[in-house]
Amino acid sequence: MSIRHGLLALLERGPRYGSRLRSEFESRTGATWPLNVGQVYTTLNRLERDGMVVQEGVDEAGHALYAITDDGRQELKNWYEAPVDRTSPARDELSIKLAMAVGAPGVDIRGVIQSQRHHTVKAMQDYTRLKSQALTAIEKAGAAGTQERDDVAWLLVLEQLIFQTEAEARWLDHCEARLIRLSAAVARGTGQNADRTAAAPSAASTAPRTTGR
Known part of the structure; x- marks a missing residue:
């Protein structure tokens, strides 16, 4: 499961903070793959390190907002267009x-x-x-x-x-x-x-x- 690309897809709709990303991810997938806030922020930190998201101020409640960058949009576009690799299947x-x-x-x-x-x-x-x-x-x-x-x-x-x-x-x-x-x-x-x-x-x-x- 690509949490990384899932978060990028949600951020493409506009800036979000961590808890909102988690709730929207679970809503979109019917909570089939639950996330915790720690996973979300760990992934956001890595995306920020890789230049795919940036922090963009805070909302009215003081939540730190994250926004997708041009590099992040390109990464997301590549993800949508590339088939999921089946040559190295996940361990079952x-x-x-x-x-x-x-x-x-x-x-x-x-x-x-x-x-x-x-x-x-x-x-x-x-x-x-x-x-x-x-x-x-x-x-x-x-x-x-x-x-x-x-x-x-x-x-x-x-x-x-x-x-x-x-x-x-x-x-x-x-x-x-x-x-x-x-x-x-x-x-x-x-x-x-x-x-x-x-x-x-x-x-x-x-x-x-x-x-x-």
Whole structure:
């Protein structure tokens, strides 16, 4: 998640102070990725260091205001135009967990998968319920002629989360099916080896017999 570019996008709409940036960021994303004020000000300090924002006085309540610079606008433009890099995917905890669970002593990997699937399906149901609420809010705002961009932005985020959890559930089904097939193949291989061992004549039975004189 690029907090840096998210803050630049909000500052493009005009000078803001830290707490307002945090609340607007969470409103735009439906609080899917909560921020604390410390994160906001740490990021603002780095943006200021890099010449992308500047402090621009204070508001009536004495809050320090930050404004985007021309360099910041160019950075934001580049961010919008460039695709998100997928050549170095972020580490995924679930993938790492399953990779480590394969063959681990005392770990029921199918139990791990089933537990995760239950959690994933519940999350998908929660996101779907929130999507219904977002659609209702958009419809009401549209009827009143007061369409809110935050409602639309939140809807897009929710739909991405729904697609993501749907894909994760399918992947978990695939993992379980894969493990079942591999276990069956191993079992068949073990049985075949046992059959071959039983059918093979022993060394004693095939050795040439000698008679004592």
